[in-house]
Amino acid sequence: MVMNLVRPEALTEHNFHYCPGCTHGIIHRLVAETIDELGIIEDTIGVASVGCSVLAYNYFNVDMQQAAHGRAPAVATGIKRVLPDRVVFTYQGDGDLASIGCGEIVHAAARGENITVIFVNNACYGMTGGQMAPTTLRGQSTTTSPGGRDVMSQGYPIRVSEMLATLDGPAYIARTSVHDPKHVLKTKKAIHKAFTMQLQQRGFSMVEVLSTCPTNWRMQPVEALRWLKENMIAQYPLGEYKDMPGTRN
Amino acid sequence: MKVLMKGNEVIGEAAVRAGCRAFFGYPITPQTELPEYLAHRMPEVGGFFLQAESELAAINMVYGAAGAGARVMTSSSGPGISLKAEGISYLAGAQLPCVIVNIMRGGPGLGGIQPSQADYFQATRGGGHGDYRVIVLAPASVQEMADLTAEAFELADRYRNPVMLLGDGILGQMMEAVEFKPRPAQNTTNKHWATTGRRGRSKNIINSLYLDPELLEKHNQKLQQKYSQIAGTESRAETYRTEDAAIIVVAFGTAARIARTAVDNARARGIRAGLIRPITLWPFPEPVIRESLGECRAVLTVEMNAGQMLDDVRLAVNGTRPVHFYGRMGGMVPSAAEVLRAIEKTGGMDHGHESCQA
Numbered sequence: 001m002v003m004n005l006v007r008p009e010a011l012t013e014h015n016f017h018y019c020p021g022c023t024h025g026i027i028h029r030l031v032a033e034t035i036d037e038l039g040i041i042e043d044t045i046g047v048a049s050v051g052c053s054v055l056a057y058n059y060f061n062v063d064m065q066q067a068a069h070g071r072a073p074a075v076a077t078g079i080k081r082v083l084p085d086r087v088v089f090t091y092q093g094d095g096d097l098a099s100i101g102c103g104e105i106v107h108a109a110a111r112g113e114n115i116t117v118i119f120v121n122n123a124c125y126g127m128t129g130g131q132m133a134p135t136t137l138r139g140q141s142t143t144t145s146p147g148g149r150d151v152m153s154q155g156y157p158i159r160v161s162e163m164l165a166t167l168d169g170p171a172y173i174a175r176t177s178v179h180d181p182k183h184v185l186k187t188k189k190a191i192h193k194a195f196t197m198q199l200q201q202r203g204f205s206m207v208e209v210l211s212t213c214p215t216n217w218r219m220q221p222v223e224a225l226r227w228l229k230e231n232m233i234a235q236y237p238l239g240e241y242k243d244m245p246g247t248r249n
Numbered sequence: 250m251k252v253l254m255k256g257n258e259v260i261g262e263a264a265v266r267a268g269c270r271a272f273f274g275y276p277i278t279p280q281t282e283l284p285e286y287l288a289h290r291m292p293e294v295g296g297f298f299l300q301a302e303s304e305l306a307a308i309n310m311v312y313g314a315a316g317a318g319a320r321v322m323t324s325s326s327g328p329g330i331s332l333k334a335e336g337i338s339y340l341a342g343a344q345l346p347c348v349i350v351n352i353m354r355g356g357p358g359l360g361g362i363q364p365s366q367a368d369y370f371q372a373t374r375g376g377g378h379g380d381y382r383v384i385v386l387a388p389a390s391v392q393e394m395a396d397l398t399a400e401a402f403e404l405a406d407r408y409r410n411p412v413m414l415l416g417d418g419i420l421g422q423m424m425e426a427v428e429f430k431p432r433p434a435q436n437t438t439n440k441h442w443a444t445t446g447r448r449g450r451s452k453n454i455i456n457s458l459y460l461d462p463e464l465l466e467k468h469n470q471k472l473q474q475k476y477s478q479i480a481g482t483e484s485r486a487e488t489y490r491t492e493d494a495a496i497i498v499v500a501f502g503t504a505a506r507i508a509r510t511a512v513d514n515a516r517a518r519g520i521r522a523g524l525i526r527p528i529t530l531w532p533f534p535e536p537v538i539r540e541s542l543g544e545c546r547a548v549l550t551v552e553m554n555a556g557q558m559l560d561d562v563r564l565a566v567n568g569t570r571p572v573h574f575y576g577r578m579g580g581m582v583p584s585a586a587e588v589l590r591a592i593e594k595t596g597g598m599d600h601g602h603e604s605c606q607a
Contacts, residue, residue, distance in 0.1 A: 012452075041447070042446050042447055042448045042449075043446045043448075044446065045317070045444045045445070045446060047313070054458060055458075057454050057456055058454075061452060062446075062447060062452060063444035063445065063446055063447050063452050063453045063454070064444065064452065064453075064454050064455070064456075065312070065313060065316045065444055065454075065455040065456070066343075066454070066455065066456040066457065066458055067309065067312070067313075067339075068309060068312075068335055068336065068339050071305070071306070071309035071312075071336070074301070074305075074306040074307075074309035074310045074312075074313065075309050075310070075312050075313035075316075076313060077299070077306075077310050077313060078271075078273065078309070078310035078311060078312060078313025078314035078315075078316070078317065078321070079313040079314065079316065079317045079444070080313075081271065081297055081299060081310070081314065082271055082313075082314045082317040082318070082319040082321075083317050083445060083446070086445070086446050103302055103303060103305070103306065104302070104305075104306055104309070106302075107301075107302035107306065
């Protein structure tokens with residue numbers, strides 16, 4: 001096993017504010033390593049969204065914009081249309097992307113907007129204290145589904161990757177997980193591929209990363225990783241949902 | 250050279266000539282000719298037009314593009330501006346320059362599609378959340394739509410602030426002769442703060458979040474200082490026959506053109522009437538109003554709404570003269586004869602506080 005204990009250049013020295021056991025830190029690192037490896041630190045503009053990762057603009061050592069709740073794909077569209085030769089990515093949670101920003105993500109994907117979306121799905125609204133999200137599992141208890149999500153009154157979980165993969169615009173859509181080292185490495189590969197797709201002008205790319213929220217799930221970190229593996233993957237199967245070869249047009 | 254053009258299209262052409270190469274729009278009557286014009290015009294000049302999926306998306310695309318250093322514009326009408334209000338607050342908070350066009354129609358709700366001035370409060374009081382200001386320019390002719398569009402981009406860049414061009418359905422739809430005055434066609438401001446990729450510099454951040462209340466207060470103080478500076482230097486109004494006026498009419502945009510005819514007709518009947526036409530609605534031209542009061546005994550505000558600018562006129566007059574109001578709502582346009590009657594009534598009723606609402 002290769003140990004890499006050096007901070008990627010694409011991460012600043014800001015300490016993360018994330019809770020112990022939260023997997024945002026791992027995912028930040030994977031994105032930063034990708035930026036370093038592709039040599040695009042001076043060409044990249046990131047868009048932070050609203051949610052736990054709102055302060056991502058302090059952590060990524062690239063130019064950053066902070067977007068309104070759910071609007072990151074629209075903001076990224078604005079940046080990319082003005083600067084088509086730069087690399088533009090959004091970093092969004094599931095409340096942000098799958099609920100309030102559902103319109104923006106669907107249409108950015110439908111346009112084949114040449115941006116990369118890192119979609120972190122932890123099945124709840126983390127920053128506001130663990131409320132039910134569109135991605136919350138059936139029966140999952142949250143502060144706004146205290147008796148467990150009742151699909152008859154609170155609806156069904158949304159599978160974003162599958163939904164977006166039905167569109168013609170996306171070039172690459174994958175769902176990965178970070179519950180163990182093997183899957184962390186797979187996630188890294190997917191993120192690297194998504195950014196590479198953008199560099200190759202192939203169009204919209206998104207990696208949905210299943211993530212934990214030990215604090216709001218009321219679990220120990222290791223227990224949360226196990227819960228993800230045993231419950232979330234069944235609802236959100238891992239894999240590449242879209243992988244279009246060749247360039248657009 | 251003068252050309253005959255429709256108001257909405259003139260805004261598009263003036264924007265192109267002001268160096269705007271990025272437009273994000275959404276169809277809504279009565280402004281749709283503007284996005285339609287730019288859909289074919291932008292590609293001709295190497296710019297782009299993008300029809301967004303919603304006004305919400307459009308204004309956030311403007312945020313991204315403005316943050317990336319572009320001269321960028323979006324347009325809509327009242328219901329769409331309500332949706333854009335969120336983004337306008339973020340643009341103001343992050344100090345991003347852009348131009349937002351509102352070609353007003355009657356409200357509230359879906360209202361109607363006929364010309365109105367009922368979005369005065371929304372435009373001048375923000376519309377979105379937080380302590381912020383947007384510079385609001387109110388053209389009264391197609392020529393002025395061209396001139397103020399160009400001016401709007403300059404002001405936006407100079408102050409790093411959103412600027413709204415506030416017209417109405419008549420101005421947007423009517424054709425008049427217009428001359429595009431030569432201006433520096435380029436985005437000349439050095440936008441060192443823009444997020445363009447950190448080439449040869451440290452990273453830039455476009456942001457409106459300040460979790461520490463002390464820092465957020467400091468940020469607000471900085472914004473307020475900027476707004477004070479704008480209020481002190483950028484307020485503009487046109488005065489017409491106000492020197493010896495006993496009755497001063499205050500009106501903007503289309504209502505001001507009607508009021509001007511009424512003022513001439515009043516003069517013909519021996520009533521010493523005059524007109525003040527605010528060109529900037531924020532900052533409101535209080536100094537011009539105060540300085541013009543002179544021999545004036547009463548003020549009449551005429552608007553195509555229920556009396557919104559009326560509040561600002563009263564603040565400017567500050568109780569020194571009675572301020573009356575005449576207006577029509579819902580897309581109804583006052584006639585010059587109606588305004589003349591309101592002037593006569595104002596002059597003849599010993600300056601009481603009675604409103605002469607139709």
